[in-house]
Amino acid sequence: MTNSTLTKPFRYDVVGSLLRPQALKQAHAQLAAGAITADQALTIQQLEIKRIVDEQVKLGLHAVTDGEFSRSWWHLDFLWGLTGVGKYDYHQSYKFKGDHTRTDNAELVGKVAFNPDHPFFKAFSYLQSIVPDGVLAKQTIPSPTMLFRDNRSDNWAKFYDSWEAYLTDLAAAYHDTIQHFYDLGCRYLQLDDTTWAFLISKLNDPKLSDSDRQHFEQLSQDGVTVINAALADLPTDLTVTTHICRGNFKSTYLFSGSYDVVAKYLGQLNYDGLFLEYDNERDGNFDALAQIWNHDTHKRLVLGLVTSKFPELENPEDLKARLQTAATKVPLENLALSTQCGFASTEEGNQLTEADQWEKLQLVIDTAKSVWSEA
Template sequence: MQPPFRAEHIGSLLRPRPLLDRRRQYNAGSITRAALTEAENEAIADAVALQERSGLKLATDGEFRRRSYHSFFYQQLGDISIDTVAGEDARGAGTGGRAAQPVAVIKSQVQWTHPINVDDYKFISARTKALPKITIPGPCALHFRGGDAAVLAHAYRDLDTFWSDTVEAFRKELTALYDAGCRYVQIDETAFAKFGDPDVQASLKARGDDWDALIDAYIDVTNRMLRRLPEDLHIGMHLCRGNRGGQWHSEGSYDDVADRLFNALDIRFYFLEYDSPRAGTFTPLRLVPKHKSIVLGLVSTKTPELEDIGALKRRVENATRYVDLDRLAVSPQCGFASVDTGNPVTPDAQEAKLRLVASLAQEIWGTA
């Protein structure tokens, strides 16, 4: 069976405390890079074992070598700083509150100079019989989080050159992964799901952007990135409304983007958040064409409570009103640690949720 599998997970996992301690020691200059790498390797081997015993047919490295899902990648494409600025805030209940989120500031030309994820792929591949999945951030967030100002303030005089450089850099990374043997990549593109939030639409308008036109621009950029890649390189896209420490950045349905997202974007399958009412209903799935698949993100990584498998089965059944069952799969709504500090979930709860996803798939399709 090829991706997406019936039971999926988005990629990041809770960092073990010893690994976080070693990274702090490395940042403080008290241990060597080699010592940190050894700790990462040990933790990743354990993470692969966790995914295997949970019943999954894919394996990631838990994103254990990264501080966040995006900064590790963007910062290797040039002088791209991830700064905290006023703007898009994280909004969460309880201890979440509002907190400024980091945005990309482009201080040099975007350029691919070396493989970024190839060694990570090789490390996972050598340690599992599952299919390794590599996750990378999408190209559009570089613009979405800061707008034209973030691009044009330092390195670029026009957006066309920026987008051409960005597309070329991402294509080179995808090609390098394929040449190394990787056949499964997930693009974490956070912009598209946020276009359905009226507050996000208003903030984009306030900075001078036409949010509706941005959807078309981002689809064009993504399609250029994907053009003429090998057919057996399976690429899915994860859409996210924010996942830092159990918080979120936006809320709103897929209605405003669904038609173009599913029909104009050259992606074969989508990982969609559907763990809370913030994501809206399944109705937009009626627009998914027959040759595409949807992974329903039904299990929350933001809270430790374990979902009821019967309730989840009913939700999948509800989704079949719009998409045939054989084109559906299930997963958590996002990763367990989009940043290294992780979500308010224990390791035991994390494993229980991964096992739940696999059990749910087994009960519905007879396979994970």
């Protein structure tokens, strides 16, 4: 896909979430306490979104996001907005390495379907209204595979005669949702996904039983099936990417392991680009890149070499050297650069400042410009 002379994902790109400013956190707390109205909270939220959009444009990003300021979680708020999905207290947090989250979760309460009144549509329309000409409004939502895990679809048999029927409805709900974003003007959408990292951690376990391995491999194939069905027959001028996330909460993580064990599945996904975390040794080496890319000349792999978890800036020369190493597996033409994740997958945010955040993005931009002449 092209936008003028620029191909998306861009040589330097933003993953999605940004640190929530104190004014926004305070407004959400006041709204929850009944101290301000929903309209008052929305006014503050939109002011803060306008501010961070202007900052991204000032940096020179070709695509900008709303920082995910209209949601608390990177995934759950979206899932709750689908028809047939409800909110409940899981009574268990997500156990990150060194910290744990709140206990919110999503579950099936009926058949899954597109919701024409999903609140994310209004949020995107506001973002679209403030993005200047020549800059794209990038929308992020969780992958449909996020309704496979963490008890979210354990009760599928209550509503469906078969697992395959559930997957069909899930794919259709996503397809129609993505199409509606397009109808609202979206031309760049990203499906964020921790399921592949979950599968990486499971399939890399040397103690995994044969039956469990078969289960996780089937889950991997189901992921390919539902994602590709959701992406089928979408407009050709819509770019859809994914971000393979290993967990991002208060600068901690959930999953480790090499991409090798899921590379053959990732290579089957009909995305225009994949954002891959590569900021730490727990991500493995670049050997899996060729299989993930799968000789698709229209696909870009965006390497997340710059961490969003800590403020220390990477050495630009080290980043360029790593890109050249990656280019021995995939042509440099089919590579790009980003941070390894967003800066605030939940409203709590990572352990760095907003100034650190902008410096990280500036490093991504400057490094990419020194590697690709057209960046």
